[in-house]
Amino acid sequence: MLRIVSSRAPAAVLRAGVIAVLVAWPHLTLGHGPSGTAQLVALFAVMAGLFTFSEYVAQAPSIVEFRDARPYNRIRFASLALAVLLTCVLLRPFPASGFLASWIQGLCRTWGEVLYFPWSPVRLLVDTLPAGTSAGLRRSVCAAAAVAYSLSLTMVLIFACVVRLRNWPGRTAFNVWINLPQFDPTAGGDVVGRLQRDAQVNLVLGLLLPILAPLVADLLSGPFDGLALREPSALVWMVMAWAFIPSSLAMRGLALNRLAWMIAVHRARMRRGEGLPQAA
Structure with missing residues (x-):
């Protein structure tokens, strides 16, 4: 179990980082809005990254569908x-x-x-x-x-x-338990x-x-x-x-x-x- 999770960790970290950058990208490129927006965007980016990491590093996701059904x-x-x-x-x-x-x-x-x-x-x-x-x-x-x-x-x-x-x-x-966690x-x-x-x-x-x-x-x-x-x-x-x-x-x-x-x-x-x- 530990070996399986550790083998997924690098890819999960990469996915989490990419998702966090995507969430923050509009704010980084379009300029700053009202005060406090930067902190809110950073919070959303971190939350999105943590959610993605937890879904892809776990043995079975809880929400993300078709995780192992590329592409x-x-x-x-x-x-x-x-x-x-x-x-x-x-x-x-x-x-x-x-x-x-x-x-x-x-x-x-x-x-x-x-x-x-x-x-x-x-x-x-x-x-x-x-x-x-x-x-x-x-x-x-x-x-x-x-x-x-x-x-x-x-x-x-x-x-x-x-x-x-x-x-x-x-x-x-096709593993229904992994790819359709809500079904x-x-x-x-x-x-x-x-x-x-x-x-x-x-x-x-x-x-x-x-x-x-x-x-x-x-x-x-x-x-x-x-x-x-x-x-x-x-x-x-x-x-x-x-x-x-x-x-x-x-x-x-x-x-x-x-x-x-x-x-x-x-x-x-x-x-x-x-x-x-x-x-x-």
Whole structure:
């Protein structure tokens, strides 16, 4: 047991450090907000790092799903990190210096204008900005939302290709205890039916939340309140939450649907081997 934990420790430390840097990156690159923000960001970064370390160093995680089913979490992290980096470039409080930064800003703002059509998720999100928001900030938020939403959809598409073309999670045995710590196979009901039902719920939420969340937030006078507009790093994470929470749910739905199919195929194979009638 101790040997297993110690063998995971270096990788867990590396993951924890990367996560902590990602959490702090918007605040480090976009300037300082109100007093006390730096301490709050540092606290969140440390907490995120400690949580990641504890989840990956333990024999079995408590919350993180598909820990040992690569590249599920790697695809999610890479997409989120790229979206955060590009959004930080777009929301810089001073003009971009250098050809590369200016080119990225111009390209992303053009893409934001393409996705700013009636009833698009990007337009619904931008329309929740307060009426007095400057035109420059609206363009930046529109570009950031377009980039984050596009990357989140790309993340789901890449995982779907991995499932289809590489037969994710592979030929090795899938450990439900480690990869689905919140799922209890013995809770009652058919496992395949429960997995399929959960997959459908996650897919529907992943599709609808980018549209419904801005509408609900607009009714509640959010999410872009005064604090978000004064603190650029908070603005970054609000855009990330809007884009990547639904796409993560859709990605989870694809994964659960794949597992349900694998179990159904395994049952059918066992029935054929035992000469039993196939399930309808």
